[in-house]
Amino acid sequence: MQQYNLFATTSRGLEQALAWELGHIGVKNPQIVSGGVQFEGDQETYYRANLYLRTAIRVLLKIKDFPCESYDELYARCRDIDWLEYLGLSNTLAVDCNCRNSALTHSQYGSRKVKDAIVDQFRDKTGRRPDVDAKSPDVRINAHIFNNHCTLSLDTSGESLHLRGYRKLIKEAPMKETLAAGIIDYSGWDCNVPLYDPMCGSGTILIEAVLKAANVAPGLLRREFGFHRWRSFDRALWQKLVNEAEQKVKRNVTCRLYGSDIDADAVRTASENARAAALVDRFIKFEVMDVMQFHPQADSGVIITNPPYGERMGEKENLKDFYKGFGDVLKHNCKGHTAFLLIGDTELVKSVGLRTSQKLIVYNGPIECRLAKFDVY
Ligand SMILES: C[S@@+](CC[C@H](N)C(=O)[O-])C[C@H]1O[C@@H](n2cnc3c(N)ncnc32)[C@H](O)[C@@H]1O
Numbered sequence: 001m002q003q004y005n006l007f008a009t010t011s012r013g014l015e016q017a018l019a020w021e022l023g024h025i026g027v028k029n030p031q032i033v034s035g036g037v038q039f040e041g042d043q044e045t046y047y048r049a050n051l052y053l054r055t056a057i058r059v060l061l062k063i064k065d066f067p068c069e070s071y072d073e074l075y076a077r078c079r080d081i082d083w084l085e086y087l088g089l090s091n092t093l094a095v096d097c098n099c100r101n102s103a104l105t106h107s108q109y110g111s112r113k114v115k116d117a118i119v120d121q122f123r124d125k126t127g128r129r130p131d132v133d134a135k136s137p138d139v140r141i142n143a144h145i146f147n148n149h150c151t152l153s154l155d156t157s158g159e160s161l162h163l164r165g166y167r168k169l170i171k172e173a174p175m176k177e178t179l180a181a182g183i184i185d186y187s188g189w190d191c192n193v194p195l196y197d198p199m200c201g202s203g204t205i206l207i208e209a210v211l212k213a214a215n216v217a218p219g220l221l222r223r224e225f226g227f228h229r230w231r232s233f234d235r236a237l238w239q240k241l242v243n244e245a246e247q248k249v250k251r252n253v254t255c256r257l258y259g260s261d262i263d264a265d266a267v268r269t270a271s272e273n274a275r276a277a278a279l280v281d282r283f284i285k286f287e288v289m290d291v292m293q294f295h296p297q298a299d300s301g302v303i304i305t306n307p308p309y310g311e312r313m314g315e316k317e318n319l320k321d322f323y324k325g326f327g328d329v330l331k332h333n334c335k336g337h338t339a340f341l342l343i344g345d346t347e348l349v350k351s352v353g354l355r356t357s358q359k360l361i362v363y364n365g366p367i368e369c370r371l372a373k374f375d376v377y
Pocket residue numbers: 171173174175176198199200201202203204205260261262263266289290291292306307308309
């Protein structure tokens with residue numbers, strides 16, 4: 001079986017969780033780098049990675065890497081690759097490019113150069129060229145230019161893996177499914193105690209928690225991955241892996257999860273999202289509630305939540321009182337519980353007024369956040 005250099009991308013801060021996951025699907029020696037994990041494997045490995053990984057955003061398959069200090073060099077090196085190996089005339093393509101710390105600074109121009117090299121090569125060899133489809137291409141190519149070195153990869157995932165398929169209805173500022181899954185990993189929650197999200201928004205944290213507890217591979221909820229449209233797609237192998245993943249689903253888990261939010265629309269959205277994710281909604285009880293009234297149902301449990309950030313000036317002062325108020329709720333109502341709060345500002349962590357027993361830096365999109373753990377005695 002041909003071996004490939006593979007790279008799974010994730011939100012910064014979740015690399016360790018992703019490496020654990022790769023270990024669980026049988027990958028040997030995963031190497032953590034900022035923003036992702038490198039590993040090696042065959043076709044089955046990257047099929048499995050797309051099907052099972054909860055914290056990965058994309059799985060990239062390296063075609064070639066080379067030094068690159070100019071757009072002309074980028075074009076010339078891309079023309080050296082035999083693109084007919086990867087796509088045919090009837091396939092559409094798109095090129096994603098990102099440049100960091102390099103002489104090349106314009107990602108859009110970089111992606112145009114790669115695309116030009118591919119279509120010019122097709123014209124020379126066949127007299128015709130494949131079309132570009134930026135939104136839903138058959139083959140998505142990734143050019144990562146860092147420190148004047150370009151890594152060209154095929155994107156095996158297609159659409160970002162955080163798009164599981166259950167979140168049809170998007171409320172404002174939802175957390176990526178991949179981030180929610182990583183936080184659940186770090187929290188160590190298992191089904192033995194209740195799990196609460198008292199500011200649940202669209203319900204992502206709770207839905208991801210049930211999917212993990214019931215061992216539902218996130219890829220089972222999606223219809224398509226990038227490699228499904230490749231010439232090399234092995235449908236029988238893919239179906240075998242899907243059947244295997246379906247056998248692993250635990251249909252008899254018993255867990256108790258509670259979601260609440262002050263916004264009735266958010267609660268409705270969360271319930272609909274939970275219904276759209278197979279198996280999930282019967283484990284989660286949602287209600288409309290102000291977090292200041294929050295009171296857990298048992299003597300011990302885990303609280304994981306993502307309070308409002310307030311990015312605008314002026315909002316922060318009000319938020320300090322809000323975080324202090326929530327800290328008081330934790331102190332008075334939640335003894336015996338462990339709380340994990342994803343907070344977008346270090347000062348707001350202090351406003352909670354409880355000692356953190358652990359803090360981890362993770363990124364929610366571009367926002368540098370703290371995942372703060374509080375043990376409430
Ligand atoms: C950053 S969002 C949470 C997003 C959520 N993790 C998701 O994935 O959709 C913060 C949530 O806190 C809720 N919220 C704000 N003030 C609240 C309060 N006093 N009580 C309960 N929920 C509140 C908002 O309605 C919003 O849904």
